[in-house]
Amino acid sequence: MFTTGAHSQYTQQRRFYIGSLCVGILCYTLGIPAALQAQVFAVEAVAAADVTVDAGGDSTSPHKMPGFSISVDEKKLNLLDDYERYVRHQMWEKALTALKELSETKSTSPLLPTKDGFLVDAEQRIFMALVSMPAEGREAFRLFFDGKARKQFEELSAQKGLITPDRINKAKQIYSQYFLTSIGDDVADLLGNDAFERGEFSQAARFWGSILDHHPDTNLSEIELNVKSALALIRSRQLERAAANIQVIAQQFPDEKIKLGGDDVNPVPYLQALIPQGAATQSPATPQQNRIANLLRQPLDLAPENVKPEWQLSYLDQAMVQAIENSRRNYYGRGKSYETFVPPMAVDEKRAYFNFYGVCFCVDLQTGKLVWRTDKFQDLGTHFSNYSFHQSSNPAQYQISVTNDIVLATLIPKKEMNHYRARYRLYAFNGATGKQLWTSNVSNESFLSKPLVEGDHVYVVSHLQNNKSLTLNCLSLKTGKKEWSLKLGAAVSTSNVNGMQKMPIPLLQKEGDNLLVLTNNGALFEISIPTKSINWVFRYPYKVNQSNTHYYNAPVPEETELHSEGQMFRDQNLVYFKEAGATEVYALDLVEKRLVWKRPIKKSAQIVGLDQKNVYLMSKELEALDRKTHRLNWAVSLPVAAGGLSALFASEEAWVFTSRGIFEISKTNGDILNIYRGSDKTSLGGAIELRKGLVICVSNQAVTAYPASSSAKSLPPSGKAKSGP
Structure with missing residues (x-):
C-alpha cells in the first residue's frame, strides 16, 4: 500500500515519464539531433527535481506564517532563491552572478528569512548563503573574484592615516561580497579589530568567529583569533560562548603563550580570570528575567496548621x-x-x-x-x-x-x-x-x-x-x-x-x-x-481566533x-x-x-x-x-x-x-x-x-x-x- 508521500512521488515520476516520452516522440518526428534531445531531457529533469524538493517540506517562509507580521525585501528574497537554486544544480556562473547582484542591491528591509524559521539581518543572511557554498563552488568563486577582491583590499590597505567610517564601510562591502577569497580572513580581522576598539564587542566576536568557522586555510594565528574572540565574548557578556572558546584553546594549544601587553602570557588562566566567579555555571533568577530556576538550597519546612503566618x-x-x-x-x-x-x-x-x-x-x-x-x-x-x-x-x-x-x-x-x-x-x-x-x-x-x-x-x-x-x-x-x-x-x-x-x-x-x-x-x-x-x-x-465566543452565560x-x-x-x-x-x-x-x-x-x-x-x-x-x-x-x-x-x-x-x-x-x-x-x-x-x-x-x-x-x-x-x- 502506498503512503501519501509515496503516492505523490509515484504520480510525479509517472508525469515525468509520460512528459519525457512525448518530448522524445516529438523530437524524433521533427528530426531533432540526439545532443539537443539530451539537453531537453536535462531541463525536464532539473524541473522535476525542483518540484520534488519543494514538495518534500514546508515551503512557508517565516515572514508569511500566520501571526506577527514582519516585512522583508521580496526582490532580494527572489534573488536569494535564484542563487540557492543555481548552487543546488552546480550552475556556478549563474550562481555567482546572482550573488553579486544580491550583494549590490539596496535593501528595503533589514531582514531576510532562513530555512529554519528565522529571519536574520540581510547582510548576515547573504553571508550565510555564501559560506554554505560547497567546495567546488568555492573554487569557482575564487577563480572569478580573487583578483578583484585582492585589488580592492590592497587599495584600502594603501590608504594612510586613521581608519575612517568610509574605509570601514568599504571593508564591510569586501567582507560581505568576497569573504571566500584569499583576503577574506584579513578583512574580517581588520573589521574585528576596529569593532573591538569602538566597543562593539559582539560585532568583533562575529568577525573573528567567521574566520575560525568558515576560513580554514587562513594564514592568521588560530590561537590569537580564539583569544581575541574570547575577549570580545567576555566583554559582551556572552560568557557561555567565551567559556567554549577557552576550552578550545586549552585543548588545542596546551601551555602555548601569546603576547599580551608586551608580555608572554598563558591565555587560558588569563581569560578565566576575566570571567566573573561562578558566572559560567550559575544562572540565578532575577526579577527582570526568568532563567533556569534557582533551586532552593534546602526544601521548605512549612509551618504546621497551628502555627500562624508571619x-x-x-x-x-x-x-x-x-x-x-x-x-x-x-x-x-x-x-x-x-x-x-x-x-x-x-x-x-x-x-x-x-x-x-x-x-x-x-x-x-x-x-x-x-x-x-x-x-x-x-x-x-x-x-x-x-x-x-x-x-x-x-x-x-x-x-x-x-x-x-x-x-x-x-x-x-x-x-x-x-x-x-x-x-x-x-x-x-x-x-x-x-x-x-x-x-x-x-x-x-x-x-x-x-x-x-x-x-x-x-x-x-x-x-x-x-x-x-x-x-x-x-x-x-x-x-x-x-x-x-x-x-x-x-x-x-x-x-x-x-x-x-x-x-x-x-x-x-x-x-x-x-x-x-x-x-x-x-x-x-x-x-x-x-x-x-x-x-x-x-x-x-x-493562529488567532478573531471570532467572539464569550457570550453571556457561556x-x-x-x-x-x-x-x-x-x-x-x-x-x-x-x-x-x-x-x-x-x-x-x-x-x-x-x-x-x-x-x-x-x-x-x-x-x-x-x-x-x-x-x-x-x-x-x-x-x-x-x-x-x-x-x-x-x-x-x-x-x-x-x-x-x-x-x-x-x-x-x-x-x-x-x-x-x-x-x-x-x-x-x-x-x-x-x-x-x-x-x-x-x-x-x-x-x-x-x-x-x-x-x-x-x-x-x-x-x-x-x-x-x-x-x-x-x-x-x-x-x-x-x-x-x-x-x-
Whole structure:
C-alpha cells in the first residue's frame, strides 16, 4: 500500500515519464539531433527535481506564517532563491552572478528569512548563503573574484592615516561580497579589530568567529583569533560562548603563550580570570528575567496548621468583593475573570509592591504593614460596572517592577478609567514613599510589557492606539524621556467581548548586550542594544481566533480564568518558551539558531520553572516535560482556580499555592506529599514566591507571608493582620 508521500512521488515520476516520452516522440518526428534531445531531457529533469524538493517540506517562509507580521525585501528574497537554486544544480556562473547582484542591491528591509524559521539581518543572511557554498563552488568563486577582491583590499590597505567610517564601510562591502577569497580572513580581522576598539564587542566576536568557522586555510594565528574572540565574548557578556572558546584553546594549544601587553602570557588562566566567579555555571533568577530556576538550597519546612503566618494583609473589603461579583455577572464583564485576577508583584530587599487594577501599593516585608498606596481600593468598585472600563481594561496590561528604590508600573490613570479606549501609561514611584517621580506621556501611546530596567535605562514595548505595530522603547530611568526606539512589526490582535482590540503582552529578557522580546504573537526577537538593531527573529505559526465566543452565560475559557501568560526560561544557550494563547512549547538553541524541539500543549498551560531535567508547565495541573526528549514525565491535577501561575522548586520537591492551600509535590513522580492549608482559606489561590526567608503567597484577595522554616519564630495574628482598605 502506498503512503501519501509515496503516492505523490509515484504520480510525479509517472508525469515525468509520460512528459519525457512525448518530448522524445516529438523530437524524433521533427528530426531533432540526439545532443539537443539530451539537453531537453536535462531541463525536464532539473524541473522535476525542483518540484520534488519543494514538495518534500514546508515551503512557508517565516515572514508569511500566520501571526506577527514582519516585512522583508521580496526582490532580494527572489534573488536569494535564484542563487540557492543555481548552487543546488552546480550552475556556478549563474550562481555567482546572482550573488553579486544580491550583494549590490539596496535593501528595503533589514531582514531576510532562513530555512529554519528565522529571519536574520540581510547582510548576515547573504553571508550565510555564501559560506554554505560547497567546495567546488568555492573554487569557482575564487577563480572569478580573487583578483578583484585582492585589488580592492590592497587599495584600502594603501590608504594612510586613521581608519575612517568610509574605509570601514568599504571593508564591510569586501567582507560581505568576497569573504571566500584569499583576503577574506584579513578583512574580517581588520573589521574585528576596529569593532573591538569602538566597543562593539559582539560585532568583533562575529568577525573573528567567521574566520575560525568558515576560513580554514587562513594564514592568521588560530590561537590569537580564539583569544581575541574570547575577549570580545567576555566583554559582551556572552560568557557561555567565551567559556567554549577557552576550552578550545586549552585543548588545542596546551601551555602555548601569546603576547599580551608586551608580555608572554598563558591565555587560558588569563581569560578565566576575566570571567566573573561562578558566572559560567550559575544562572540565578532575577526579577527582570526568568532563567533556569534557582533551586532552593534546602526544601521548605512549612509551618504546621497551628502555627500562624508571619503576617497577612487583605486588600479587599466586602464592598469590593461584591463589586467584582456584580461585574462577573454583568454582560460586559464576561471573559475578563476579574474575580480570579491576582495582582502582579515586584520585590526588593525591604518591600513588596503590587499593582491591583492601577492601585499600586507597598507592603513592608518584615512587618506586613501597608507602607503606601496610590488610591483607595474602594474607589475601584465604581469602575467595574462602567462600560468604558470594560472596553479598555485588559488585566494582563497591569504590570509592575522595581529597581534601585524606583517602582515602575503600567496602568490606566484613575481619572481616565471611564474614557473610551483609555491608554496604559508608564508611571515611576519612589519605592519608600510612593511619591510619583514621572510619567511617560507620549501622545496616543499605550504601554504593553512589563518594564525591564538595566542600569539607567528602561526597556518597554508600546503601541499607538488604533495601531497594531509594536515598538521597543529605551527610556531614561531618571526622567522617563525616550532615548531611542525600534519598530518591531505588526501584531495580530484579538477582540474582547465588546469587539474591542486586545493586544498581545510581550515579555522582555536581557542577556549581555542582547535583549530577547517574546511578542506572545508568533515571533521571538533578539535585539542588539549597542547597535539598536534586530539580530534575528524566530517565527512560528500563531493562529488567532478573531471570532467572539464569550457570550453571556457561556463558560469562561480556562486560559482566561487562569490569566495564563506567555513565559520563557533560559539555560545558557537554550531558551524554552510558550506564548499566551498558543498550543505549543518550544526549545530553541540561540547560538546555532535552530529549533531543538517543539511539542503540543494545551492553551491554558504556562511555563513556571526549569531545572536540569524538566520543563514545568502549570494550568489546572502541574506537568513535567523532559528537556531532552520533550516527553511527559508526569502530571498531577491541582485545585488551581486563579491567576498568578507560579511554583517554588527544590532539588526533590515543588510547592504550588492553590485554592486549597499550598501543595508539596514530588518532582520524581508528581505525587502529592503534603498539603498546608494556611490562613488565606477563602481565596482562590495564586502566586507563590520565596524572599528574605518568607514564603509569600499572593491571592485574589490577600498577601500572606509564612516562615520558610517551621523552626522560625511565629507571632500570633493579633496586631499582625492588616487590612488594605
